[in-house]
Amino acid sequence: MDFSIVYLARRFAYRFVDFFHHWYVDGSRAIGRQLMTTLTAADQSFAVAITLRHFFEPLYKDYSIVGRIIGIVFRFMRVIFGGICYAFVAAGFAIAYLIWLLIPAVIIFYAAKSL
Numbered sequence: 051m052d053f054s055i056v057y058l059a060r061r062f063a064y065r066f067v068d069f070f071h072h073w074y075v076d077g078s079r080a081i082g083r084q085l086m087t088t089l090t091a092a093d094q095s096f097a098v099a100i101t102l103r104h105f106f107e108p109l110y111k112d113y114s115i116v117g118r119i120i121g122i123v124f125r126f127m128r129v130i131f132g133g134i135c136y137a138f139v140a141a142g143f144a145i146a147y148l149i150w151l152l153i154p155a156v157i158i159f160y161a162a163k164s165l
């Protein structure tokens with residue numbers, strides 16, 4: 051009888067700690083991977099990385115002065131627009147992550163409050 055209570059207490063403690071490890075560590079990794087996947091997919095549309103790599107090259111190989119100036123202006127606007135979109139995506143993920151982190155704490159708070 052004594053060993054079964056100790057065993058059950060140890061299993062409860064293990065599962066309790068394992069839940070928080072799974073929730074916070076594994077969940078954080080999953081959300082981080084999803085953020086990187088989403089930003090990579092967004093870069094397929096906005097092409098900020100390629101635009102930055104070719105920032106000072108003329109647009110459509112127009113090597114005139116006007117072509118070089120317009121190329122820099124258009125690429126600058128594209129980088130700014132893409133950066134704003136990336137910031138909104140990252141902010142959305144940050145809000146979702148904050149809510150994700152607070153869910154167990156809120157449940158424990160309301161459970162303790164009802165006692």
